[in-house]
Amino acid sequence: MELKEYLISEFVEDYIERHLTRRQALQRIAAVSGSMAMATSILAACGPQQPPAPIATAAATAAATGTAVPPTATPSTPNVAANDPAIQAQDVQFPGQGATILGYLARPQGNGPFSAVLVCHENRGLLEHIKDVTRRVAKAGYVGLSVDLISRQGGTDKVDAAQVSGILGNADEAQMVGDFASGWNYLKTLPYVRKDGAGMMGFCFGGGITWRVATKLPELKAAVPFYGPNPRDLADVANIKAAVLGLYGELDQRINAGIPAIEAEMTKNGKTFEKIIYPNASHAFHNDTGQSYNAAAARDGWAKAMAWFEKYLKA
Numbered sequence: 001m002e003l004k005e006y007l008i009s010e011f012v013e014d015y016i017e018r019h020l021t022r023r024q025a026l027q028r029i030a031a032v033s034g035s036m037a038m039a040t041s042i043l044a045a046c047g048p049q050q051p052p053a054p055i056a057t058a059a060a061t062a063a064a065t066g067t068a069v070p071p072t073a074t075p076s077t078p079n080v081a082a083n084d085p086a087i088q089a090q091d092v093q094f095p096g097q098g099a100t101i102l103g104y105l106a107r108p109q110g111n112g113p114f115s116a117v118l119v120c121h122e123n124r125g126l127l128e129h130i131k132d133v134t135r136r137v138a139k140a141g142y143v144g145l146s147v148d149l150i151s152r153q154g155g156t157d158k159v160d161a162a163q164v165s166g167i168l169g170n171a172d173e174a175q176m177v178g179d180f181a182s183g184w185n186y187l188k189t190l191p192y193v194r195k196d197g198a199g200m201m202g203f204c205f206g207g208g209i210t211w212r213v214a215t216k217l218p219e220l221k222a223a224v225p226f227y228g229p230n231p232r233d234l235a236d237v238a239n240i241k242a243a244v245l246g247l248y249g250e251l252d253q254r255i256n257a258g259i260p261a262i263e264a265e266m267t268k269n270g271k272t273f274e275k276i277i278y279p280n281a282s283h284a285f286h287n288d289t290g291q292s293y294n295a296a297a298a299r300d301g302w303a304k305a306m307a308w309f310e311k312y313l314k315a
Contacts, residue, residue, distance in 0.1 A: 003208055006229045007032045007123055007169040009254060010204070013283075019291050024162075031166025080135035085109070087138040089131075092145075094186035097178045102148040102155045103186075104131045106138035112192030115313035118180055119146040120202030120209045122287070125156030125164045129289045130203075137201075140306050142313070143193050147183045149176050149209075168205060173212060173232070180213045184220075197221035199309045200242075202228060204284055211262075214242045222312035224305040227283050230258045237265040243272035245308045247301045249281030249294070276304060 011028045014020040020028070030036040082089045089106040104126065108114055117137050121130040126148040137144030150156045150167055159167065168176075180200070187193045199222040202210035207228015214223045215236035223242040227249060231237065244266065248256055259275060266273035278285065278297035285294040286301055 002232055003169060003173060003205065003229070006208060007165055007205065010123065010283075011165070013254060027162045028165050031163050032169035034166075034170070078136075079132050080106075080139045082131075082135065084135065084139065087135060089135050089138065092186075094182060096151070096182040097175065099152050101179050101182055102126070102151040103183060104134050104146045104148075105144070106131075106135045107143040107192060108138055108141055110192075112143075113194040114141060114143045114192060115194050115309070116143040116145065116184070116187045116198045117309060117313075118183055118187075118198055118200040118213070119144055120180070120200070120206030120213075121146060121149070121156075122203050122284070123165045123168055123205040124161065125150045125159070125168075127156065129287060130206075133203075136302070140309075142199070142309065143187065143190070145183050145187055147179050149179060151179070174216075176209055177213050177216050180209070181217055184217065194313075197313070199223065199313050201305055202226065203286060204228065211244075212236075214244060215239045222309050224308055226286050226301065226305075227252055227255050229255060230262045234261060234265045237262070237271065238269045240266070240269070240271050243308070243312045244274075245304065246273070246275040247286075247304070248275060248277045249283055249285045249292075249297065250277050250279050251281060252283040255283060276301070 008029055011020065011025050014025065026036065026040065080087065087106055087108055092103050092105045093100050094103065119130060119134050119137060126146055130146050134144040134146045148155050149171065150159055150164060153159050153167055156164060184198050187198065188195050197219050200210050200213055200220055201224040203226045207225035210223050210225040211228050211231045214220050215231050218241045220242040223244045224247065226247045248259065263273065263275065281294040281297040282292040284290050284292045286298040287293055288298065
């Protein structure tokens with residue numbers, strides 16, 4: 001699936017489910033498509049808005065899976081402050097393909113060397129939520145680097161939020177993949193980072209970028225795309241060296257429609273692939289700042305992701 005097509009379908013779905021107003025949906029679709037007339041036509045064809053879907057709660061997921069209800073509902077893992085004494089975190093810059101790339105780096109205290117995990121943001125850019133996720137990665141014992149794919153426009157915090165998705169939807173995929181390759185090259189210059197390969201995780205749009213980086217960066221040893229769209233060309237799956245864990249929500253029919261194809265292609269090419277589909281969980285279930293947050297699924301998904309990196313990065 002092309003990322004532009006993916007973003008438009010995501011905004012249409014958010015509009016139908018009342019996560020976006022008509023005006024917000026029009027702004028975002030027009031930013032990606034380049035045409036307000038096209039955005040209007042797309043919304044007119046998608047039918048009326050539906051009553052908002054109930055957000056799956058920790059109790060609902062626990063009931064479906066037969067597990068105990070966690071004692072707290074949010075967040076999935078404790079938020080990690082930038083001044084947490086167990087880590088060091090800061091904004092960074094590093095050279096990219098014809099541009100200086102912005103990012104956010106978090107690392108455990110100590111000399112290391114530590115394995116590294118690249119982190120890709122959702123379609124809203126590098127926001128505080130993703131910086132917190134990057135700090136959680138550091139708290140788990142890895143050097144985390146989130147890359148701002150809006151770097152060439154000055155960074156996410158310098159751009160109108162309504163335009164971020166348009167920039168991402170019209171950016172060259174190879175360029176975005178290259179920015180993560182540049183991020184890995186930067187990490188390899190740091191004395192506390194292991195140089196024998198990296199991991200990567202991403203969410204929504206970032207899950208799609210994670211799949212694409214996996215097809216182009218042979219040094220990627222482990223990847224965890226959270227509900228990410230498949231690579232545009234499934235023939236590229238043959239290039240994947242990473243062990244991939246795909247995490248999905250049961251209610252996310254748009255993304256889940258692509259699971260059989262990617263699973264078949266990974267199997268055909270002898271790749272390491274596992275998937276988990278969480279009951280009663282929707283798209284973006286891991287984002288504890290969003291409307292679709294599911295604490296139980298997010299908690300388990302995070303634990304499974306860290307175990308995956310433990311298995312394939314620290315060996």
